[in-house]
Each structure stands twice: as C-alpha cells, then as structure tokens.
Amino acid sequence: MGSTILKKVILITGCSSGLGFALAQQLVGNKKYRLIITCRENSFKRISEAFTETEEVILRKLDVTLDLNINEIVDEVCKRWGRIDVLINNAGVCFRSVVEHMDFESEMIQLKTNYLGPMSLTRSILPIMREQKGGYIINISSVSGMVSMPTMASYSASKHALEGATESLWYETKPYGIKVTLVEPGFINSDSFKRVLFSKKAQLSHELRGPHSEYYYSMSPFIEKLMNFSFSKPTTIARKIIKILEKENPPLRLRVTFDAIIFGFLKKILPVNLFHKIMFSLLPGTKKWGFINLKSTHHREQRMIS
Ligand SMILES: NC(=O)c1ccc[n+]([C@@H]2O[C@H](COP(=O)([O-])OP(=O)(O)OC[C@H]3O[C@@H](n4cnc5c(N)ncnc54)[C@H](OP(=O)(O)O)[C@@H]3O)[C@@H](O)[C@H]2O)c1
Secondary structure (H helix, E strand, O other): OOOHHHOEEEEEOOOOOHHHHHHHHHHOOOOOEEEEEEEOHHHHHHHHHHOOOOOOEEEEEOOOOOHHHHHHHHHHHHHHHOOOOEEEEOOOOOEOEOHHHOOHHHHHHHHHHHHHHHHHHHHHHHHHHHHOOOEEEEEEOOHHHOOOOOOEHHHHHHHHHHHHHHHHHHHHHHHHOEEEEEEEOOOOOOOHHHHOEOOHHHHHHHHOOOOOHHHHHHHHHHHHHHHHHOOOOHHHHHHHHHHHOOOOOOOOEEEOOHHHHHHHHHHHHOOHHHHHHHHHHHOOOOOOOOOOOOHHHHHHHHHHHO
16 A cells, blocks of 8 residues: 555645645645645745645646646646546635626636536546546535525536536446545635635725625625634645545535535425525625615716626
C-alpha cells in the first residue's frame, strides 16, 4: 500500500479558498492519495504559496468553464499517473440577484461554473473511470439544490441542475462501479459571502432605491448572519467529505450541515404549500418587499438600469 502506484488520484477544482482549500490542505500528506490541486489563473499564486509540488501533489491552473483547459489537464494526468480515481467538483460562484435583474451574461457565468463546467469535467473523466472499472465523482451541491431563496434564483437553478444530472449519473455509472455523491452543505462559516457576485442591475438596485432594493437590503445581511452563526467551517465539511472517500457504498446525497439536515427533513414532512408559507414568514423584511414601489423611484431605477 506504500507504493505510489497504488495511491488513488484525486482531482479537486476551486482550491484557492473555502472548502476546496480546506480539502487540499487536509489531503496533502495523506499517504493514501495523489492530488491534483487546481484553481483559476488569477488565484494560482495563492495555491502555489500554500502547497508544494511533489511526486504525489501537482498544482495546475484550471478554469472549469474552459473545455480546452479541462482536456489539457485530464490528458496530462493520464500520461503522468495513468488514472483518476476521484473527481471533486467543488468550484462554484454565487450570484445574488432577483430574477428580474439577471442578464444572459451573468446567467451563463453562473451555469457554466456550477453546472456546465462540472459536467464537462465529469464527461472527460468518465471514460477513464469506466476503463479502470471504478472511480468516485463527488459534486458539491448546496441546500440551494433542494430549496430556493429570493435573490438566489440563478444559483439555485445551477445547483438544482447539478442535482438532477448527478442523480441520473448515479444510475448510469452504477454498473461500472463508479460511485457518485452530492454533498449538500447549508450555511458554511466562511468569508465566501465576500465573493458573492451581483449582476449589473442588482448592483445598481443596491445603490438606488427601487422596487427590488428591499430584497437585497434584507437578504444580504440575513445570509451573512446565518453564515457567521453556522457551526460548520470549511475544515469541518472537508473532514466529512474525506471520511466518505473510502466508503464501499457512499450515499447519493450527503447533508453536511445542521441546517441542511433540517431543510431536508422539513421538505420531506411538510406539504409543499405549507413549506413555502413557513419559509416566507421566516424570511426577514418581507413586510417591506414590494412596498417601495413608488412611481418616481421605480422609474428612476428603470431609467438607470435599462
Ligand atoms: N459557502 C457556503 O455557505 C456554501 C454553501 C453551500 C454550498 N457551497 C458550495 O461549496 C463550493 C465551495 O464554495 P466555497 O464556500 O468554498 O466558496 P469560495 O470560497 O468562494 O470558493 C469557490 C472556489 O471556486 C473557484 N472558482 C470560481 N469560478 C471558477 C472557475 N470558473 N473555474 C475554477 N474555479 C473557479 C474560486 O476560485 P477563484 O479564486 O479563481 O475565484 C474558489 O476557489 C461551491 O460549489 C459552493 O457553491 C458553499
């Protein structure tokens, strides 16, 4: 088991911060694995300062939205190590915007990063896993893959898409001995809220008073607060993921934070209409939503953002 050749090869995306960084940190030095730690070009300095390349750890630039980049890395790893045993699709971005303020470009960034990219990477690795008669694909989803919140439509759509496709994949790869898991964190105590993206119109609505401004004023600090109160840090979640790496029969869905377990339970037991009514009543500032619809501010916002 000490021989390098028997060590499993794990490829992780989005390792410059948060969960990806914690996973890489905890896996480096683990004698069972060889690692490909990846992140986008702009953040490469961060991972090259934090991790050292060795015989068993390589650092690479990988933007999951670029097919060429994906193929290059997969080819290189195959030439070097001849296999890929675990793919952890962790990279993700999160837009905060009401549906009305999203635009095509922002939708594409959201979907390419959280859904289309992970699917491309999965597609390029699956033939290798089939040939080696085994492998494990871990897709980092979210509570937003099971429930949707206001101002998070596009993010939720990307995670729902990831959930749907991953569920199909579970059936499709089972006969080949390839395991599949959706990891579903709820709120993680990290500073990833600082990296939230805003569409142009959402950004302007933050700055101007308009019909949707109250959604942002109430939801942004609410989400930030819940993240700060969460017991789950990226390191806690990374540990849970590493625990399932060697499981013979890992679950299709793994809820890794307390709120994710509660949301899953409530969704299961409550009639769907009641669930949404309760959710609405629990959200902050709902009484103000839609009440700043003064004609003048509405027109001002429309003029500025159209
Ligand atoms: N934070 C939470 O509360 C939470 C809750 C549920 C689920 N999740 C999910 O957990 C995963 C990790 O999130 P996190 O909290 O650790 O967020 P994070 O700290 O913002 O990390 C996201 C990582 O994704 C990378 N990334 C973004 N776009 C990329 C692209 N096109 N190609 C490759 N890498 C890209 C970022 O790299 P750059 O440095 O290049 O931007 C960063 O390393 C995500 O899938 C997220 O949706 C997070």
